[in-house]
């Protein structure tokens with residue numbers, strides 16, 4: 133007997149509007165903690181999938197997913213909630229709100245990459261001199277080379293989505309290979325540079 137997972141609140145299911153990273157069309161992306169990613173042209177029956185493979189022909193971008201898009205289903209409650217959210221026309225004003233960290237915050241989520249800055253000069257950005265004091269201010273960020281990513285996440289049953297902008301150590305991942313609009317899992321931690329608001333720094337990025 134085949135196992136058909138039914139995704140819902142229990143696996144942190146979330147669905148939100150985005151653009152396809154392959155063809156640029158306005159679509160919806162579904163993601164959950166089972167590492168499932170499914171793209172839909174429309175929400176609701178018959179749940180038309182956006183069948184647009186990227187160059188490597190992968191639909192599951194996280195690897196190791198327990199299903200292909202063909203055996204995907206939601207639990208009834210979650211399905212009802214997202215169809216209702218769509219009907220109430222929330223989507224037209226559905227927006228992504230910038231989430232800045234508080235001191236010592238950490239966050240882990242999956243989302244869609246919206247913006248990529250290949251290189252950020254932290255010394256220059258925070259007007260620090262390259263001396264002992266400057267190094268102390270940058271702390272663990274002083275040795276790496278950094279880029280910056282912005283990721284959108286959320287669920288249309290909420291008032292708005294979330295937008296995270298964070299520093300990414302280039303040793304962690306080759307930032308030049310990251311594709312705009314593609315999904316990514318991420319773990320961020322707040323970093324404090326004295327005299328500035330805390331910033332998000334990436335600890336883990338799964339593409």
Ligand SMILES: [Zn+2]
Pocket residue numbers: 138139140143144145164165166167168
């Ligand atoms: Zn799931």
Ligand SMILES: [Zn+2]
Pocket residue numbers: 152153154155156157182184
């Ligand atoms: Zn597409």
